[in-house]
Amino acid sequence: MSFEIPFGPQHPALEEPINFMLEIEEERVVSVKPRLGYVHRGIEKIAESRNYQQLVYLSERICGICSFAHALCYSQTVEELLDLEVPERAKFIRTIIAEMERIQNHYLWLGLTAKEMGFETLFMYAWRDRERIIEMLDMISGKRVNYGMSTIGGVRRDITDSMVERIEESLKHLETRAEYYTKVCTKDPSILKRTVGVGILRPREARALCAVGPTARASGIARDIRADEPYAAYGEISFRVVTYRGCDVASRMYVRIDEIKESIRIIRYALKNMPEGPIRVKAPIKVPEGEAISRVEAPRGENLHFLKSNGSIKPERWKIRPPTLANLLSLCRMLIGVNLADVPVVIAGIDPCIACAERIALVDVKTKKREVWDGKDLWRYANEWYRKRYGL
């Protein structure tokens, strides 16, 4: 007897609305049909009526958790269009904030995956430890999310010496906690039973389906933009790209906890070797014509921004390819053959950020024609589809 269970858009396991129609036979998933579009906000359309400086703040608000990665990627794209060289100190500060955001994201992820498994205590502990890093970000930038630190031409605030001491204290505490979570996640029998062997993604499939971020690194593929195409100050800092070969949710967990430790090391090095100098250069308002792409390793994977400018103060086209959109195909492949009880765990395993992933573009495969729909077209299409399907 096969059920069709809708997973989402309203579900206690999901923070953001996304719909998967799962076909279940005897508690195993047989097929998956994802549906996006519940949280589409029209960001790429708004971009056509704002100037470049204002869009930095819009790019931060694409996602609440990986907000700095989007702002950084956008700033880098505009700087490439302007051919602007950012001062060294600004690059180091950008690196520090990006790594702090990575730590914050991975602690949040650990808590959420524990909650999906029913382990409330680990959830509370991970989020309690996350408060330490958020306090540091608050102290540096004045806000707990959407920091407003990156701007075209550098960063807006400096890291003073008194801040460095407090950051070092927090990092020490966070490192101890990360060691503790490694111990818990490798020894606790209930976590091991729920995550080992669940949600397998073979390396061949990961390569074919373009998995990015920790999802790919847990299948043994060493893909990391920070090492492949260094941006900001990553070219001068040596760090290890963490990979595991387990291909399951447990490996993704270990990859992320090890990345926390690597990030702490990177921040320490950057704080010690930060050069003196200005933190910002003035950027012109008008951007010359051209196209540019920039890639950044967001905490969830590879983030890509594309900007096309036509010489005025407002961009012509802004395209964002967030990491969750790239991992969605791998997710659908991973979910087949999984127990219904493990579906939230597997979905949480790729660290989904649906707010990032809402980008619609329609490509007609036969004629290779691209068209972009607005609200009226979607409404008309939806009405016709329902009328045809239900014979109304």
Added chain:
Amino acid sequence: MAMEDDMFRNLKEKPITLQFPYERREPVEGIRAKVSWDIEKCIGCRLCVMICPGNAIQLIGKGRQAEIKYHVGRCIFCGECVDVCPTKSIYVTKEFELVFNNRRGMIIHFRRKKRKKTHSD
């Protein structure tokens, strides 16, 4: 099972929940909260109106007689207006607990002090 020792240690510690509003966390030094105007310094250059990403600032009048209407509901607390003002008449307050009873309360009107016209005969 692996968390037992940590759990028993937590039995002795105080909970880390802050009982708001009786216990609050102090806002940090550089907090990005609501902004405010020192209207006497404003010269009406309109730079803040042009830079605001959320269209939260409205200038009424011209030049040195200009008055500011600030829509708190549209403000995203980015601080660009503070950075760009040439006379430094915009400053950041520490108010972040912003609750209003109606939409009208969210528009703050910064008026200038009217100078008494002296009659000259």
Added chain:
Amino acid sequence: MVSEEIWALIEIFVFPGFFFLFFLAFFTEWLDRKIVAKFQNRYGPLYVGPKGILQPIADFIKLLSKEDITPSMADKIPFSLMPILLLTLAITPLFCIPMIGSDALISFEGDLIVIMFIMSLIALLVFISGWASTNRFSSIGSIRAGLQMFAYEIPMNLAMIGPAISAGSLSVSTIVDWQIRGVWNIFIQPIGFAVLTICLMAHLQKVPFDIPEAESEIVSGWIVEFSGKKLALIRLAKDFEFVLASSLIVSLFLGGPYGPWYISPITYLAKFLLCVLMLSNLRAAFARYRIDHLLAGAWKYLTPLVLLQICLIKVLGV
């Protein structure tokens, strides 16, 4: 004599009867929430009453006042009847547990078997109420509840029979009496104690075995369609089951209401609190297992262990 009847009425309705049991159920829920919150570094209930002790009563009254919706496709008679039956069946075995003195309110030869039967019936009623809701999620929840019953039923009943074999009687009051004259069962049957605790966690549907009502997967499982008064009664029934589980552990393995202090209700409450502390600790320390892990684990480990325990009783002659 007239005063004897009045005394009996007081015993049934006030102490240790209905009023005391209702108070104990609410108190146990509050204690469980507070202990789990303490382990998790937060406060738990705080505002309603001193230290939040009236929170479960407030929740109960709030649920009673909410709208009661019956889905149009549900089986109306079982759907409306199950919460009442669950509550009744959860309270009934509590009258057979001795709380003051060595004689319970109702004690006869074989009341242990009645308690075991009522606990199986509760599991069956969980299945029926999920099935009668005709909702995808509750059907899955009730199937899981049925499967879970297959896993823990046999080890639990055998672990409860262990003390009965030692005491030579099937009445809980006699078992308590036997423990007072000898030594507490936990010292001579530790394996049975461990197995009974694990199986009671599965019966109560608490983490790590809260599979039928797994919140993050199937949105409350078999409870999902109940609302208003029915949900209030189901939650109260769960509290009573918790009281029943702790009382069973206290009576069968920890010597009932006798101990170092002479005032028996206080001894009983002290041991009861210890059991609640232990069960809440186990609840906070684990992730949720999958149903196939539970089935495999129960048949591979729990059942052989409890059979070993019964053989040991016969061999060692205790």
